[in-house]
Structure formats: C-alpha cells, structure tokens
Amino acid sequence: MQINTLRIFLLALLCSVSFDAFASNEEDSSGEKFDPKAMIMHHVKDAHGFHLWDWNGHPVSISLPIILWTDNGLTTFMSSEFHHDFEGKHIVEKDGQKFVNYHEKIYQLKEGETTIAFDEEHHPINATQPLNFSITKNVFMMWVSVVVLLLIFVSTSRRYKKSENYVPKGIAKFTEPLIVFVRDEIAKPMIGEKKYKRFMPFLLTVFFFIWINNIFGLIPIINGANVSGNIAFTLTLAVFTFLITLFSGNKNYWKHIFWMPGVAVPMKIFLMPIEIVGMFVKPISLMIRLFANITAGHIIILSLMSLIFIFESIAVAPVSVGFSLFISIIEIVVTAIQAYIFTVLSALYFGMATEEDHH
Amino acid sequence: MTITGIAALGAGMAVIGAGIGIGRIGESAMDAMARQPEIQGKIQTSALILAAFVEAVALFGVVASLIV
DSSP states (O other): OHHHHHHHHHHHHHHHSOEEEOOOSSOOOTTSOOOHHHHHHHHHSOOSEEEEEEETTEEEEEEOEEEEEETTEEEEEEGGGGTTOOBSOSOEEETTEEEEEETTEEEEEOTTOOSOOBOTTSOBSSEEOOEEOOOOHHHHHHHHHHHHHHHHHHHHHHHHHHSSSOOOOTTHHHHHHHHHHIIIIIIHHHHOTTTHHHHHHHHHHHHHHHHHHHHHHTOTTTTOOOSTTOHHHHHHHHHHHHHHHHHHOOHHHHHHHHSOTTSOHHHHHHHHHHHHHHHHHHHHHHHHHHHHHHHHHHHHHHHHHHHHHHHTOTTHHHHHHHHHHHHHHHHHHHHHHHHHHHHHHHHHHHHHHHOOOOO | OOHHHHHHHHHHHHHHHHHHHHHHHHHHHHHHHHHOGGGHHHHHHHHHHHHHHHHHHHHHHHHHHHHO
8 A cells, every 4th residue: 555655656746747858048169278177067057957868969968946035035947947057148038036046056136137147256247036946857766766766675674574484475585685784784883782773764765865965876778866975965965964973972982082091191182173073073984985986887888978078079978978877887886885885984983982891 | 287186196106106006915815815715715705805994095086186
C-alpha cells in the first residue's frame, strides 16, 4: 500500500514539471569562440531547470517552478517563462514586478528599469535579489533520491517483517550486506561496541544519501545535477555531524579540549586554542572534501569533453571520449569512497566525543 | 603571468604534494600488508582514511585556486 502511494507521489512529481521546447530568441552565432570555463561553470552550478539538449538550435528543457518572496509577498511562476535566457535580457512581469534571470540568479528590477546593470564589483545597481525558495535542479534531484531511498528501504523493512526467521529475500539481499558493512566496519570499530547503536541511524542515512546523490550526479541525461558537489548540501551534512559531536560529547571530551590532562600547565594553555580550532576545522574539512571531490570529478569530465571543441577537430574525439570514460569509471568508485569517508570520519568524531577516560 | 596562471600553478603544486603524500601512504600500506597479510583489511581502512586526510589538504589548495 505504502509503495503505491510513493509511486503515485513520484509520478505526480514528474507531471508537475512541464516538458517544453522553445525557440530561443537569439541565433547561435557560429563565429563565437567556444568558452570552456563558462560552459563548465554553467554545468556544475545549480539551475532553474534541466537543460536536456539542443534541437535545431532550439534548447529542449524541463522547466521547474520558481518561488520568490518579494516585498509584495509570494510570487511563483515556471522557469520556462524566461525562455532559456540567463543573460538577464528576457523580463518576466508578475503583478507589476519585473524579474530577470542572470546566470541562474533571479533579480527583481527596480521601477522603470529595462535591463540589469552591474557595477565594477559585480553588484547589481538597479535590481535587488528577492528571497529565492525555488525548486531548482538540485532540490528536485534531492527529492528524487529521497524517494528512491524510501522505496528501497521501506520495501527492505517490509521484507523483514514478512519473513519468518529474518532470512533476507528480494531487495533485502542487496541492502543487508551494505547495512552490516556500515555497522561492522564503520560504527563498531570507530565508536565502540557499547555506544554505536545510538549513532547508527545517522551514519546509515548519511552513507546512503551521499552515495545515491553522488551516483545521480553521474547520470548525463539529467544534466548531471551536481547535488553533492554543492557546498550548501555538504555544509548541511557537516553541520549535522558537528552538532551531534557537540551534544554527545562527554566530560572526558571537553576536558581534552579545554584542559588537556597529562601535560604541563603552559602546554595546557598552549593546546587549548589549537583544540578549539580543531573542533571547527573537522566539520569544515568534511564539507570541503565532499564538495571538492565531486565538483572536481565533474570538471575533469567536462574539460575532457571540451577538448574536442577547443581543438575543433574530430580526431581528438576518440581520445577525449576514451579518457572521460576512464575518469567516469574512476568516479563510480569515488562515489562510494566519498560516502564511506564521510561516514567513517563522522563515526570517528562521534567516537572521540564519547570515549571514556582510561587514565 | 596572469592571476589565473598563478592559480593554476598553485593547484598543480597542491596536487604534487598530495601525490607524494598518498604515494607514501600506499607504499607503507603495501609493505605492511606484505609483512602481515592477516590484518590486511584493517590496514586498508586506515590507509584509505589517511589518504582522505592528505587529499583534503590538496583539495583546499584546489578550491582556493578555483575561487581566485
């Protein structure tokens, strides 16, 4: 029953985004030089819609809803109303408010303005940025991965409820080894036999959520929604790890930070700032590691593909396709390794926070 | 040299450092595994974690040069 509800939810989600093709107003000037940096940055960043492919010079894309909070309250419209313009030229008018999309950032133009202008520090002169709660590409893909994870794990738990003696069947045959791996190879050695159970839900969630988002990032047809290569996403996960470490920290942990036992008093004073900085550096390094690894992977693949257009020769194509295939295979391994590393390090920090005094 | 050129050079230097570091970790991990094959799994785990630490430093450099 629950599975059916989820299926319907997924279908509704897919139907709520409209599928459309538009003639772009500007002609593609073929004499223009190919700019790999702009292309790569456009693909790595978040966007208000999935740009699928170009058909006879017309971009085909799936548009997503744009939800803005302006001075006049809530404003919503579909991203297709921008007609694939992200240079800030096409103006969408809603209730007398004018919006432009400049490099996937939505700006609200002030009264009587027709084009967006920037000063030397690249701050807009005649426009403001409204609060943007849009369902962007990354948000949408995150929802899809949540739904996929729910489908997998809800049906796994149903398998166990039905089975007689907890013998894994069906999809449980696939998920049980992974869950046992997280328990026996990550949680138990890092946190300890006694206390690991408290942290298992978080560790399992983080492991599978990062892994599935990394895998979705590699699918080219949905334009490689770069969810786990988004610094806000990794920041959120790292903040969770940080907060859990802080709140589960025992007396021994705080003593090691503020008044290191077993060393001379000058050394204690010297170590205190280092330990306090270390407390913050740990989650920051978690954040940057995942973000940089995944983004770097995307940039490498796109750079190899750009080589064809930089050299403007078909002879380069086999080389760059071959290399990007090779990098893609490495990236498949990296998806799992990064999920593993994030989980192991989180578990390590929890283990440090809950360690008992053995002096 | 332009500022982008310097940034690219910085990224390259960060990669050299990480390469040496991860190479050293791999070398000693292989040595240890050859000496004591029975704790291969444990050595592999800690080698991977240490490689992640070294790699993080290189990635800090790469991110810094991306921002520039």
